[in-house]
Amino acid sequence: MGVIQNTQIVLAERPVTDIDLKKTFKIQKVSLSDELGPNEILVKVIYISLDPAMRGWLRDVRSYIRPVRIDEVMRSADITQVIKSNNPDYKVGDIVRATCGWQEYDVLKPSDDIVKVKTFPGVSPSTYLGVLGITGLTAYFGLFEIGEIAKKGGPDCTVVVSGAAGATGSVAAQIAKHVFGCRVIGIAGSEDKCDYLTKELGLDVALNYKSKTFFKDLCAATPKLIDIFFDNTGGDILDACLRRIAFKGRIIVCGAISTYNDAVPKGPAYYSALITQRARMEGFIVFDYAKQYGKAVEDMSKWIKEGKLKSRETIISGIENTPEALVKLFNGDNTGKMLVKVAEEETKSKL
Numbered sequence: 025m026g027v028i029q030n031t032q033i034v035l036a037e038r039p040v041t042d043i044d045l046k047k048t049f050k051i052q053k054v055s056l057s058d059e060l061g062p063n064e065i066l067v068k069v070i071y072i073s074l075d076p077a078m079r080g081w082l083r084d085v086r087s088y089i090r091p092v093r094i095d096e097v098m099r100s101a102d103i104t105q106v107i108k109s110n111n112p113d114y115k116v117g118d119i120v121r122a123t124c125g126w127q128e129y130d131v132l133k134p135s136d137d138i139v140k141v142k143t144f145p146g147v148s149p150s151t152y153l154g155v156l157g158i159t160g161l162t163a164y165f166g167l168f169e170i171g172e173i174a175k176k177g178g179p180d181c182t183v184v185v186s187g188a189a190g191a192t193g194s195v196a197a198q199i200a201k202h203v204f205g206c207r208v209i210g211i212a213g214s215e216d217k218c219d220y221l222t223k224e225l226g227l228d229v230a231l232n233y234k235s236k237t238f239f240k241d242l243c244a245a246t247p248k249l250i251d252i253f254f255d256n257t258g259g260d261i262l263d264a265c266l267r268r269i270a271f272k273g274r275i276i277v278c279g280a281i282s283t284y285n286d287a288v289p290k291g292p293a294y295y296s297a298l299i300t301q302r303a304r305m306e307g308f309i310v311f312d313y314a315k316q317y318g319k320a321v322e323d324m325s326k327w328i329k330e331g332k333l334k335s336r337e338t339i340i341s342g343i344e345n346t347p348e349a350l351v352k353l354f355n356g357d358n359t360g361k362m363l364v365k366v367a368e369e370e371t372k373s374k375l
Contacts, residue, residue, distance in 0.1 A: 026057070026059075027057055027058070028055070028056045029053055029054075030054050030056040031051065031052075031053055031127065031128045031343055032051070032052050032054055032097050032125075032128075033049050033050070033126035033346055034049065034050055034095050034096055034098065034126075035049060035082065035093065035094055035095065035098055036048060036049055036094070037094070038082055038094070039082060039285075040287055041285050041287050042354075043079075043347070043350060045347055045348060045351065048082070048347065049126075049347045051344060056129055056131070060108060060110040060131065061110065063110055063133070063134045064109075064111065064132065064133055064134075065106050065108065065109045065110065065111050065114045065120075065131070065132050066106070066108040066109070066129065066132075067106055067107065067120060067122065067129065067131075067132060068104060068105055068128060068366075068367055069124055069127060069128055069129065069130070069366045070102070070104060070105055070119075070150075070366060070368070070369050071102060071103040071365055071366065072100050072102050072126060072343070072346060072363065072364040073101040073102065073153040073154075073157065073158075073362075073363060074346070074349055074353050074363065074364065075100075075101075075159070075191075076281040076354070077279070079285065080284065081099055088309045088311070097126055097127050098125055098346075099125050100123070100124070101121065101122075101123055101153055101157065102121070102123070102124045102125070102153075103119060103121055103149045103152060104120050104124060104130070105118070105120070105370065106118045106119075111134065113140075119140070119141040119143070119369070120138050120139065120140055121138065121139045121152050121153070122137065122138040122139070123137060126343065127343075128343060128366060139152075144329075149369065150337060150339075150361075151328075151335060153361065153363060154191055154335050154337065154360070154361035154363075155195055155333055156324055156325065158310055159191040159361060160320075160324055161310050161313070161317060161321075162192050162278060162310040163192045163196035163254075164324060165308065165310055165313045165316070166192075166276045166278050166310075167196055167199055167200060167252075167254065167276070169313065170274065170306050170308050171252045173204055173206070174204075176251055176274070177204030177205065177206050178204065179205055179207065181200075181206040181207065181251045181252065182207045182208075182248055182249065182250055182270070183206045183208045183209070183250075183251065183252045183253075183254065184208075184209045184210075184211065184242075184246065184250050184252070184253045184265055185197040185200070185208065185209070185211065185254040186233075186253075186254070186255050186257040186261045186265070187211070187212070187256030187279070187281065188211055188212050188217075188230070189210070189212040189217035189220055189221055189359050189360070190359075190360070193210070193254065193256050194225060196254045196278075197210050197221070197254075198333050198334065199327070200252070200254075201228070202226065202327070202332040202333070203332055206251075206252075207228050208228055209229040209231060209242075209246065210222075210225075210230045211230075211232075211242075211261060212230060212231075213232065213233060213234055215232060216359075217230075218230035220336070220359060224334065224336075229245045233257075233260075239264050239267075242264055242265070246268050249268050249270035249271075250268045250270055250273055251270050251274070252275075253269065253273070253276065254276045254278060255275060255276060255279070255280075256279040256280075256281060257279070257280065257281055258280025258281070258282050258289075259280065259282035259283050259290065261282070262275075262280075263292055263293050263294050266292060266294035266295060266298070267297060269298075269301050269303045270303070272303060272304075273301060273303040274303065274304050275305035275306070276306065276308070277305060277306060281354065284354070285354060336359050336361070337362075338357070339365050340362075340365070341364070341365045342364070342365075342366075343364065343366045345364065346364045
């Protein structure tokens with residue numbers, strides 16, 4: 025029997041507003057036995073996914089998933105590699121997506137929500153935390169199930185996406201543009217990100233919400249109003265788009281990252297537009313569509329191969345830098361998916 029020294033990052037104190045790098049989390053070293061029970065596997069974490077939803081998990085409030093407890097390893101989806109196995113379905117060297125959290129190693133049981141990753145040429149395993157992971161699935165089901173883009177899409181459909189240079193927003197914008205041929209306006213927080221949206225992702229228009237003329241620019245970019253708004257930010261951007269929502273328009277409430285650190289979040293001021301325009305504003309959780317994940321991954325894998333879906337990752341190395349990376353996510357320092365690289369993937373010959 026061997027013992028592994030496992031670095032973990034646990035929740036030390038619940039933040040009221042902004043995450044405090046000195047107080048919110050703490051790093052600890054624990055010993056982990058590599059002796060496995062029946063059907064168990066030992067994995068090392070390769071990539072950690074950082075997501076806006078994490079801020080909600082730090083609050084002790086009712087939600088779709090229980091909050092992270094004090095002194096518990098911070099929750100996250102991870103790409104891992106099997107380094108020891110008692111499970112015939114998982115071989116040493118296999119790449120597995122699992123919820124291990126912010127740590128270097130974990131022992132997974134058969135009941136755990138683990139998925140073996142089958143990569144194809146030109147696609148990194150990290151893609152299964154982004155476009156082909158919960159991030160991409162969120163964009164997919166938001167558009168299909170809430171936005172009903174299969175019914176509304178086409179060149180006469182105007183789609184606006186906030187947080188469009190982020191992980192979920194960039195996928196949603198590309199699906200709307202390159203799969204359904206909609207007129208797509210992306211909203212981001214810098215000129216560099218706006219250039220990325222138009223020059224690399226091929227969106228029709230990109231708007232910088234920090235511009236003093238943002239609302240005027242939004243009006244000019246949406247002469248026929250907004251048929252579908254995929255909202256990742258909430259706050260003032262949501263209000264601006266409510267003012268431009270079309271008759272029978274749909275607002276997909278995916279996230280509200282601009283308000284997550286507020287002690288008392290501000291609600292929308294122009295929600296009465298939902299009445300006058302007979303529009304619909306609806307939230308959703310991607311886990312509701314778990315039975316349809318296979319079809320979604322199949323579709324998006326096809327779109328990647330066809331060049332309709334591109335991805336970019338912002339990667340920070342070192343598990344000790346994970347809390348700082350989460351803060352950077354909320355500061356908008358990422359383009360595309362924000363990840364922490366914990367370890368190198370090993371070839372099977374080296375394991």
